[in-house]
Amino acid sequence: MGKLAVNIPWSGGEFRLNNPVLAASGTFGYGVEFASYGPLEALGGLVTKGLSLRPMPGNPMPRIAETPCGMLNSIGLQNCGLERFMREYLPRLPRNGPKIIANIYARNLADFSELAATLSRAPGVAALEVNISCPNVEAGGLLFGQEARAAAGVTAAVKKFSGDLPVLVKLTPNVTDITEIARACADAGADMLSCINTLSGMGVDVRSRRFLLARRIGGLSGAAVKPVALRCVWQVAQAVSIPVIGVGGIYTAEDILEFILVGAWAVQIGTANFSRPDRIFALPAELSALMDELDIASCAAFRGTLA
């Protein structure tokens, strides 16, 4: 399927994907959890669950709720921490298949630097994705992703220690002007931008008169957010010259083409993995078939050709 291959240019060369279909952070574990539902080699890549320097227990329960065409989550970035990741999960990550992108999160620049330094030497990790856009940890990411200077600061700190790995910065849609943050990250050395993380949202239950989430406010994802993601990707692709990865509400091959049409180089599949864990594995082939039907020769030929 040569026409699906994408070679994403970055300052260190080309980031080569067999196809533009990646799994989004926090929705695909470490890949192995999905191994009985399809061949991991079929994917272009996968982004691992957000990793912090030290283990984090996450937020109180309940921390997920289904909403029409979407879901709210306030997981609070529960994860096992860098040390256990290196020891237990890294060796189990799929090799010689999808590109493994490690998603990282921290509360200060020193931690971001340490995560980047360690992971840049970790065998099997092909890129870093920096989560500067977490709306649901009280003391956290909000600051970085919603303010251009802070976003640039994190980007620069990670870039400094990322060695040979390309750095993706993942933007939050919960800002007044996403292009301002995008430009700041690009200027600070980001190699690619992922758009978007979840949208700030809330749910209540009129019978119990309670919030649906213990943390009250959480992040909305799923089909409901696709128009927002599409708008963000289009705006950011116009504003910066570095490649953009689209994420938000993507379910089908047609959704993928929509993101490529507005300028995305690749896409990530998140909440859709929960409806059917085998679905993502079929998407590259379905994308190929749809491209044939629409006479699209390659992803590159179609990218950003919006009339």
Added chain:
Amino acid sequence: MPQMHLCSVRALVPLGEGEKRGFFSLLLEGCGLPDWTPGQFVMLRPESWSRELPWARPFSIGRWDGNGLEIFFQVVGRGTSLLAGLRPGESVRIFGPLGQGFAREENKPVLLLAGGMGIAPFAGYIPRRAGAPNLRLCFGHRAPLACYPYAALAGNCLSEHFPDERPGDLPSFLRRMEELLAGNAREEGLVLACGPVPFLRAVRDLSLKHGARTQISLENRMACGLGVCLGCVVKPLMDDKGRNRSRQPVPPALEQGLPVPVCSCGPVFWADAVELDA
């Protein structure tokens, strides 16, 4: 290994006056024939569901044999309301079997404690030990007995049931549970419980009081069912030394202190290994 199965509805049968009350047996065919352990579950999502309902729904395996997969469910929200409208022949996707089932201690006296639809996993458990002399079921229920898969199970074990209709019903159910549980503990047997959280808390407290070895099955809200979203977690109970407080051997994930996914580390846990009070 859990797998995706595309099955079709063979029958949707209202239980008792279940149509009105929303209790059903759903029989699916074409779903393969995996190895499974009672207490395990499947994630289920009809093909007809649009992106409007993104999550599949978890249900205990009631029966899974050459005739297909049977689950028992109660209508509680929008997903289960839609399931109640399934027609024969409709396509349903399930993935599973998922999670860790109940302990299999074939030679021990086993006491099953069920509250309401919490009886569902025992529909999978009892037939596997049919006729065992020391298998007992104690069942508390709000809806009429015929709404649950009770009659078919009652013939295969010592069984008793307690309707919860009037004030005073619940205390007598609890008293009987305590008697049976204390007896089981004296014989160093095994207690298995499934039902609403307040019921499980009562079972846990009685188990601590009498020193019973008890496993509980949790029904937390689930999105992925695969241990990746971390939405369904429960906190392990840890001691001062950072070890799990359970007197039973627990899997390594429960020794690490972080909340664990109910879908992949459970839904069955030793009652003294996890926090029910949060």
